[in-house]
Amino acid sequence: MVNVAHLIPLFPFLAFLINIAFGGKLKNACGPVSVAASAISFVLALFVYQGFRSGGGSYSLGTWLSLGDTPLNFGVMVDGLSIMMLLVVTFIGTLIQIYSIGYMQGDPRFSRYFAYISLFMASMLGLVIADNFVMLYIFWEGVGLCSYLLISFWFEKPAAARAGLKAFVTTRIGDTGLFLGILLLFFTTKTLSFHDLQQISEGHGTVLAIVAVLVFIGAAGKSAQFPLHVWLPDAMEGPTPVSALIHAATMVAAGVYLVARTYPLFLVDPFALQTVAVIGGISALLAASIATVNNDIKRVLAYSTVSQLGLMMLGLGVGGYAAGTFHLMTHAFFKALLFLCAGSVIHAVHTQDIWKMGGLFSKMRVTATTFLIGTLAIAGVPPLAGFWSKDEILSAAYQNGHTVLFGVAVLTSFLTAFYMSRLIFVVLFGKPRSNLHPHESPATMTVPLMILAVFAALVGFVGSPLAHHAFQGFVGGGESSAASQANGGMMILSTVISLAGIGLAYLIYILNVNVLPAGMLSRLNGLHQLLLNKYYIDEIYDAFLVQPFLGLCRISYKIDLGVVDDLVNGVARFVAALSEFLRPMQTGLVQNYLLVQIVGLIILILTLGKLCFRY
Amino acid sequence: MAELVFFVIAAAICFFAVLVVTSHDIFHSSVWLAMTLLSVAGLYFYLDAPFLGVIQVLVYVGGIITLFVFAIKLTAHIGDKSIVQTNRQTIFAGLCCLILFALLMNMLQHSCHGPFPHSEPISLKQLGQSLVSVYVLPFEFISLLLLAAMVGAIAIGRDKK
């Protein structure tokens, strides 16, 4: 039953075609069409899982294009990693689409929304099953396109339009790295298939490390890693379910998936892994610190996503292949849950400013409860999902001797617990801070929340020592066996960190205790400003990259007009000037012409006459 | 004696011709032109072509000069002496013409030599016969041309207002 894997992306694609073509007629039926398509995909993914367990594997559908002698196949990759992704994407995707039916109800472009979402599902699933770099790149750009379309879905808002552009261009910078990596890989090894990676990783030396770094640039763009992370917070201009699906659970995780998929390349040279880990660490800490002060409910979650993705990269980078992918999976569940909860809240109160919310717990019990579960999961409170996967990453960092990165991971975990607790304390508890009339969302929204909450709570067990690390065994990566040993000390440490973060937030935001002395507080004001302005990274990019580049463009246009074109026109002008000089010869006076004629006659006689008359 | 006649005629032609092109008054010019053409007619007589001489007097002096005088009178007040009759390239043109003349003379010196056979002059009868026999076609064409010129002149000259 493995051989149905290529049909998985096909159903959402059909849904896309149906919705784009007949959206006007289907009206509200568009949502169910998309949901049904991804539900079918989910079922197919289950079949593929079943088939894989009973010994199925990758297969090919034929040649798409041949590069010289190397054929590029429509190949389908079926292994633990891709099946894990297939299951996660189809499952979460289905739930989020059900949720969207409620969330997007009444939007004038309801059908368009579901068409885009289906297209996204198709591309994302295609990306997962691609068995070579070119196929992956094609779908990679496809999900980028859907991300662009959905971020600027409410295009009437200039901010949304700008955010879409920013997202596309920023990720394209990363994609260019990936593209270059593909070219380099092809001409070094003459293959682009993922199946050959293990084999070619021997014998090509450091070139492959460069390939790995280039591939990682692509991954960093997609997964919003520093320094290409700037697009993700802005992407929150899109509808919230989109943020949940694309910008939290699936697409942004594609970068992590790509690194995991091409892991053999990274193993060639420690330098490549180091790069991944360091970038991941920087992103994790940077984003987490920004999240602690941000006041927009979605942006806090967006920075949290960047931070968590950084943590995954860190996990992969320190050698914890299984740890990174495990966290990828658990994160997909609880971050999707968190975004959907946030969406539910926004749906109810029509604002995103957390300081205008408050005391929502009693008004929206389902949403609030699931929100709480999600928060505890991401904070890493045992025995929820985040605890197990985060613990794995910490163990991997510690056991592979990356002390600094371990410290970064610990600090990030602490900050995560802190800002997430801050978020729910401010939003759900306390007194209402403004005149809002919150109400619980419809069942199409709350049911997915509840299902996701259950998973967010329990999905971690598949990779826990209690289940004998079944997940790690499934996705493969034997090198994680060291990390997979139960590490009691690490578990206690990670629990303590989480509780400390939550406790600190409780002190500040519920009990309103001034934790720090007043003098210190004012000194921290600068830091607060720095964080509030996201380290001024956007401004720095704008001032040092974007504006100079646009200026350069304008200058080159000036050069084009003033120099290149002017040279051409200069030639014309030279000829014209020459004619201006010669033109007065044509006086228009017949007598002048005649005189010239006579002069000519004289010259003729002088020259020819010499020949004829020999004088 | 015959040479003397020639030199007198030649001197008259040269003298009047120069006056034609240098005279300030266009009306005077026309008079000098008439004198020149008469002198040329004289030359024709001298060269034993009396018919041609007569025609010259009749057509030119009788016809064309009259036309010129009419034209001058029709385009009135341009004979005014205050208006410069020559253009700015006069000196250079004069120089060129002198050089040209010198060159022509030079060529003449190097080419027209030798004794010429002394033949009988063409009689009027011969002339008339060849006009209507050998040269009848050009003759007819010339008459056609004259007709065309006449029609054309009327067409152009008619005041369309």
Next chain:
Amino acid sequence: MIPLSYIVALSAFLFCVGVFGVLTRRNAIGILMSVELILNAANINLVAFNRYSNGTDALGQVFSLFVIAIAAAGSVVGLVLIIAIYRNGKSIFVDKYDLMKW
């Protein structure tokens, strides 16, 4: 008989004077007159060569006749043109008419 070259020299002189007139006259009628001089120069040559040639052919004189006829036709049309131009432009000075340029 005087030598032929004398007559040819006279004709050359007349021709040069005519050319000079054509080149320098501002008045269009003056130019036409100068043209007549040139034609006469040609005619003199034709008649002279005819007289000095060995034969009984009247070609030279016949052509002189033709030239006279053509000259008459030419000056008629020319003068009418001048009058027409004068009617339009109130001038027959050729340097007033320099429209035929670029």
Next chain:
Amino acid sequence: MFPVLSSLIFLPLLGALAILFLPREREDLSRPCALITTGTVLAVSAALIFGFDRTAPGMQFAERSLWIPQLNVWYFLGVDGISIGLVFLTALLGFLACLASNEIRDRLKEYYVLYLLLMAGMLGTFLALDLVLFYVFWEVVLIPMYFLIGIWGGPRKEYAAIKFFLYTLAGSVVMLVGILIAYFTTKPHTFNMLELAAAASNGAFDPQLQMWLFLAFYLAFAIKIPVFPFHTWLPDAHVEAPTPISVLLAGVLLKMGGYGIFRICLPIFPQGSASFATAFAVLGVINIVYGAGVAMAQSDFKKMIAYSSVSHMGFVMLGFASMNSIGFNGALLEMFNHGIITGAMFLLVGVLYKRAHTREMDKFGGLSAQTPLYAFFLTICSLASLGLPGLSGFVGEFLSLMGAYQGFPVITALSLFGLIVTAGYFLFMIQRVLLGPLNPDCRYYKDVSPLETLTLAPLVIIFVVVGFWPALVLDLQKPTLGMLLSLLGVTS
């Protein structure tokens, strides 16, 4: 056998003749006349593709008869893998642009006569296999184009038309010198391209001479492509030309340059071409990055598209430079794609201009809500143009870059920067035109009309289908390119 290729050239000429004899008061018949003619040409060219043998590398449907015996000039036509795609492209764009010519209101008769003359010239250029014939058609294209821009163009039409004409003429004069030198160098003297190529492989041209001859031809082609720094006629001509003519300018005329390099420079002067490969690559990357940068700075929609053409043709140059199978396939495919995509882009600009009478992008905004179908077309064409995988633009660029990377890794890496900028300016254009709040001036714009849809939809379908299944086009050109490469002494 029925002379298919001659019929392709003479059908438009016949149509032009027919329109010429229409009475002035029935001028309105000239449009149907032209439509029927171009439609027939399209049908014939489609039949040509079906009858085309995809496995044969050589000339097919060849027609040969002596034209000027004294000079050994032949009327020699033929198609192979290099030209078949471009012939079809010409026929297709010729028909669609003719459909889109309904905006032309005055001097219909002259317009359609010139238009059909242009068609004949373009088709002839792609079909001619005799250098004299080629040159004749090459020049025939210029004259109608000059009038079409100069009479029906925008405010600076005279300037643009003269610049286009003189610039291209300057190039082709040099080419003429090259043709003559090539003719007199071979023994026996011949203008036949195939014979010349055969003679070249037997060493008829020594390397020094090849370089000069190559340069002579290259200059003509470089101006047409256009290669930096010979590109400045293009923005002027494109912007001033009426919409259908811009479509043909970008879609077909630019391809004549690339085609010339494939047909003449590479097979006849292989060593000359090889020695300039690096220069090709450098010029290619300049085209890509510089064109994209300048396009970024535009506020005029049409000018932006014009500069994007400069940028895209850089990929073609890069493909030439590669001197390998991947790159050549990429370059040829990119030419086809660019014709389709940019043709559609210019049609879209025309649609907007017809409604707004301005092309300043800032004068629009939020059209996505007002004219959703237009937004769809514009978005998908922009995406195709910026090289989104799944649409045909990607395949051409990908193959060109891949081919070029082998010989010029650094240059290729630099040109990738152009891809980013391309994404930037196209999306920026979309942001300004389609997104944001609806500009009040655009409140009454009607969406794309059925006729306009009819002109756009075939192009969109083609670039989507080719994007999904590039082998459709690649298979046509592969055998011929294989032969060309073996001529160049490149194995594989």
